[in-house]
Amino acid sequence: MSGTDAAKTTSTDRAGLPDGSVDRHFAAPVVVGRPTAAAGSYDESGTDVGPDAKDTGPAASVAPRSREPRDRRPLTRRRWFVVVGGALLPIALLLVWQLVSTNGLVPVSQLPSPEMVWLAAIDLAQRGLLGQYVAISTQRVLLGFATGAAIGLALGAVVGLSRLGDILLAPTLGAIRAVPSLAWVPLLILWFKIGEESKIILIAIGAFFPVYTIVAAALRHVDRQLLEAGRAFGRHGISLFATVQLPAVVPSVLSALRLALAQSWLFLVAAELIASSMGLGFLLVDSGNNGRIDRIFLAIILLAVLGKLTDAIIGLFERRAILRWA
Amino acid sequence: MTATSVTGRQPTVRSAARADATAAAPVAFRGVGRAFESAGAVRPVLRDLDLDVAAGEILAILGPSGCGKSTLLRIAGGLDRPTSGEVAIDGTPVAPYDRRTGVGFQEPRLLPWRTIAKNVALGLPRGTPRETARTQVARLLELVGLADFAGHRPREVSGGMAQRASLARALARNPGVLLLDEPFGALDALTRLKMQDLLLDVHAAEPTTVLLVTHDVDEALQLADRVILLGAEGDEPGAVIRQTVVVPGRRPRDRGSAELAELRGRLLDGLGIDRHGVARGVETTTTIPHYPY
Ligand SMILES: Nc1ncnc2c1ncn2[C@@H]1O[C@H](COP(=O)(O)OP(=O)(O)OP(=O)(O)O)[C@@H](O)[C@H]1O
Ligand SMILES: [Mg+2]
Numbered sequence: 001m002s003g004t005d006a007a008k009t010t011s012t013d014r015a016g017l018p019d020g021s022v023d024r025h026f027a028a029p030v031v032v033g034r035p036t037a038a039a040g041s042y043d044e045s046g047t048d049v050g051p052d053a054k055d056t057g058p059a060a061s062v063a064p065r066s067r068e069p070r071d072r073r074p075l076t077r078r079r080w081f082v083v084v085g086g087a088l089l090p091i092a093l094l095l096v097w098q099l100v101s102t103n104g105l106v107p108v109s110q111l112p113s114p115e116m117v118w119l120a121a122i123d124l125a126q127r128g129l130l131g132q133y134v135a136i137s138t139q140r141v142l143l144g145f146a147t148g149a150a151i152g153l154a155l156g157a158v159v160g161l162s163r164l165g166d167i168l169l170a171p172t173l174g175a176i177r178a179v180p181s182l183a184w185v186p187l188l189i190l191w192f193k194i195g196e197e198s199k200i201i202l203i204a205i206g207a208f209f210p211v212y213t214i215v216a217a218a219l220r221h222v223d224r225q226l227l228e229a230g231r232a233f234g235r236h237g238i239s240l241f242a243t244v245q246l247p248a249v250v251p252s253v254l255s256a257l258r259l260a261l262a263q264s265w266l267f268l269v270a271a272e273l274i275a276s277s278m279g280l281g282f283l284l285v286d287s288g289n290n291g292r293i294d295r296i297f298l299a300i301i302l303l304a305v306l307g308k309l310t311d312a313i314i315g316l317f318e319r320r321a322i323l324r325w326a
Numbered sequence: 327m328t329a330t331s332v333t334g335r336q337p338t339v340r341s342a343a344r345a346d347a348t349a350a351a352p353v354a355f356r357g358v359g360r361a362f363e364s365a366g367a368v369r370p371v372l373r374d375l376d377l378d379v380a381a382g383e384i385l386a387i388l389g390p391s392g393c394g395k396s397t398l399l400r401i402a403g404g405l406d407r408p409t410s411g412e413v414a415i416d417g418t419p420v421a422p423y424d425r426r427t428g429v430g431f432q433e434p435r436l437l438p439w440r441t442i443a444k445n446v447a448l449g450l451p452r453g454t455p456r457e458t459a460r461t462q463v464a465r466l467l468e469l470v471g472l473a474d475f476a477g478h479r480p481r482e483v484s485g486g487m488a489q490r491a492s493l494a495r496a497l498a499r500n501p502g503v504l505l506l507d508e509p510f511g512a513l514d515a516l517t518r519l520k521m522q523d524l525l526l527d528v529h530a531a532e533p534t535t536v537l538l539v540t541h542d543v544d545e546a547l548q549l550a551d552r553v554i555l556l557g558a559e560g561d562e563p564g565a566v567i568r569q570t571v572v573v574p575g576r577r578p579r580d581r582g583s584a585e586l587a588e589l590r591g592r593l594l595d596g597l598g599i600d601r602h603g604v605a606r607g608v609e610t611t612t613t614i615p616h617y618p619y
Contacts, residue, residue, distance in 0.1 A: 229435040231423045232405060233448050233495070243448070247439045325439045 112294040117301065120294040129278075134302060137268055137279040140196070141310070144203025145264040149257055151204070152211025156256075159212070160219025161245065170216075177209050181267065185274050199271035206267030207260040214259070218252035219245055250325040254318040261314055265307045280306075350382040350534045351426055351502035353402060357411030359564070360397055371397050373564030375411070377554065382533040386546035388593060389556030393565045395539040396432055398556070399505045402537060403427040415503055425451075428501030430509045432539075434488035436480040442491045443467060443476035449498030466494040469524060471517075485512045490521065497528060504536045510545065522549055526577055543593045547573055547586050555596045569596050 075081050094114060100106055101113035108116070124130040155173065158165035184202060192198035222245050230244040272281020280299050287295035355377040361370040371394040379385050387395050400406040402413055404424035413420045415427070428449065436445045446463045454462070467473045470490040472483075480488055489512045496504060509525075510518045522545060529536060540546050546553045555569040571589050573579070579586060 225431070225433060225435050226437060228405060229429075229431060229437075230448075232403065232427075232429045232431075233499070234423070234425060234452050235448075236423075239452075244437065247437070250439075 109291075109293065112297055116294045117297045120292070120298050124295070124298070133279050133283055134306070137272065137281070138306060140199050140203060140271070140279065141261075141264045141268050144200045144267070145207045145261055147200065148204035148207030148264070149211045149260050152208040152256075152260065153215055153253070155208075156212045156215025157219065160216035160249075161241070166216075166220075173212065177213070181205055182270060185270070189275055194275045194277070199268070199276065202271045203264050203267045206263040210259040210263055211253075211256045214252055214256035215249065218249040218256075222248045247325050250321050251318070254314065254321050258311060258314045258318060261310055262307065265303065265310075269303065349502060351416035352381040353377075353379040353503055353535060353537070354414045354417075355398075355402075355411070356413070358398075358401060358408045358413060359410040360394065360401060360406070361409045361564070370564030372401075372408070373562065373566050375567060377567065379535055379537065381416075381535055383552065384529060384536040384538060384550045386550035386553045387537065387539045387556060388541070388543065388546055388553060388597065389565065390597060391541075393556045393558070395556055396507050399429075399507050399537055399539055402503065403429050403505045405429070425499075426502040428496040428499045428504050430493050430496035430504070430506040432507040432511070434480070434485070434492040436488055436491055436495075438480050441477050441479060442472055442483065442487075445480065445491055446494045446498055449495035451499050462498065466498055467491075469497075469528070470494045470521070486514065486517060489513065490517075493521065493525075500532060501534060504534050506536065507539045508541060509538070511541070518545075523578075525549065543590055543597070544581070546593070547589060548579055548581065549577070553589075553593065555593060557596065569593065 076085075097111075098114050101108065101111050112120075121130060124133075155169065159170050159173070160166075181202070184205060188198040188201055192201065226244050226248065227240070230240050235243045268279070269281040269284070272279040273285050276282040280303055283295060283299040287293070287299065355375050358372060358375040358377075359370065360372040361368050363369075375398070387398065389395050397406060401408050402415075402420065404420045404422045404427070407422075415424060420427075436442070437448070440448070443463050446466050447459055450459050450462060464473070464476070467476050470493055472487060472490055472494070475483055475487060480491070483491070489509065493506070493509050496506065496509075506525075510521050513521060525536070525538075526549065528534075538546075538549060550573055553569075553571040553573060554567050555571075556565045557568045558564065559566050559568060569592070571593060573589065574585055575583070
């Protein structure tokens with residue numbers, strides 16, 4: 001239900017916008033580009049000036065100035081090209097998919113048409129299942145990711161910063177890491193039944209190790225010369241950590257989090273495939289058992305979209321952090 | 327041998343003088359030796375070094391590459407510990423990362439994520455009030471000619487500029503002992519002369535003991551009260567003080583004076599022998615090498 005609602009509101013939103021604002025919405029990213037602050041002030045100044053001065057307002061004087069340096073950048077560095085370029089392949093795939101399935105080259109039982117997948121989505125949404133599955137899966141991923149990443153950061157810091165911590169913890173954690181993660185499943189099910197805990201813990205295990213490993217290694221390899229400089233200028237302990245070590249590892253921490261998030265989705269599906277009564281993983285098994293290939297496609301596409309979306313959010317932070325700290 | 331502080335310097339540096347000026351401190355090396363263990367073998371680098379540096383003196387340390395100049399400086403700053411002997415500043419043994427010292431490393435070692443101004447601020451004593459810190463940093467940047475680059479990141483400035491920022495950072499804490507490891511190595515001739523003058527100005531305004539490692543004999547003679555030449559003696563490994571030269575006259579010195587020319591020749595000879603020309607049976611160079619050697 002919520003799925004269709006969302007779809008409806010976005011489509012009506014677009015249709016309902018006055019012509020001018022639609023234009024501005026589409027024009028702004030092309031002219032001013034990603035620097036969101038610039039795009040924001042652009043819009044604001046437009047409303048400040050009022051409808052009669054739309055064309056001659058500050059917008060007109062800003063546009064050429066901001067355009068000039070952009071034009072010198074190579075095509076591959078421009079925002080719109082990156083977005084369009086990234087969308088090309090999915091669109092092409094969709095077209096090929098449509099062609100192949102409508103031409104009957106592959107039987108529908110093997111490859112449903114995009115329309116069938118769309119209808120399956122609407123059907124599930126009307127039963128109220130689509131929103132629920134997406135919500136529960138996302139919730140599990142976020143909870144598991146947050147737990148695992150937090151513990152990973154803490155233990156990674158202990159092992160990376162303290163020689164003693166390294167000696168005491170690293171061998172054990174290394175051994176636990178060596179256990180193939182799916183080996184935990186029977187144990188978790190025995191201990192926690194098929195409840196939420198078992199899945200969240202499995203996801204947390206999946207998120208923990210990339211964060212722990214990368215953070216510990218990054219802290220261990222902070223430039224010794226910079227550390228020595230920090231110490232020579234009176235920093236030690238917490239202040240040394242805040243001055244040198246933490247800033248030095250910020251980019252690594254973010255890429256570790258990104259990796260951990262991807263792992264979290266992986267482990268989510270593993271957990272839901274094996275033992276669950278809802279969620280996208282459950283949708284996959286259930287549809288497999290019932291031969292609903294359209295729903296299998298739907299689940300896969302949803303996983304791709306959700307995974308990419310959450311990844312993009314961290315990616316945004318990562319890009320900022322690299323600009324700021326690297 | 328005791329430093330004679332130079333008078334009549336430019337007012338710009340005077341304004342950099344602070345009320346909290348730390349008094350210059352004498353440094354004493356007693357039987358200092360340092361050996362490094364590598365690949366199972368113990369290799370002595372410094373051997374039984376005795377040296378007294380008076381408060382406010384500028385001591386230049388010359389020597390061939392790899393002879394242990396940086397090691398000596400690091401020991402003086404408490405960044406490294408001698409394997410034998412000890413170093414005392416103002417009569418008390420050097421503590422690890424001794425706060426009485428300010429270090430200008432051989433490499434700029436600026437924190438890449440901080441602006442030049444914030445990097446210089448790192449050198450200020452901890453707990454400096456924010457407002458004071460800002461004016462101090464602005465002054466220091468002005469002094470080393472980086473006022474326009476305060477907001478730049480280290481990767482956005484040249485090597486020489488980074489080195490000047492590093493010098494400013496070392497000066498920031500107004501240390502009793504200033505340890506400078508080839509602070510002007512990456513500078514062009516003109517900037518180098520300017521920075522040498524700057525160092526003398528700072529020293530005149532706030533007399534501090536300076537241990538200055540350099541490769542440049544002329545620089546040593548121009549800046550220092552005394553020059554020591556480190557190097558191996560005989561077949562024994564490990565550097566000792568091979569020569570000590572008390573530089574006559576007051577700064578600023580006349581670069582063309584005959585007296586300095588004679589000292590220059592002596593020091594270059596000392597360095598030249600260390601180039602192993604004789605030992606390897608290679609013909610000794612007839613021309614005096616110029617910096618960089
Ligand atoms: N941490 C270390 N471990 C092992 N050997 C070291 C270490 N630090 C320095 N050495 C050795 O000590 C010797 C002296 O090094 P040092 O850096 O003091 O030379 P230097 O006189 O400053 O040379 P340069 O003029 O090239 O800077 C070198 O042979 C070097 O290999
Ligand atoms: Mg050195």
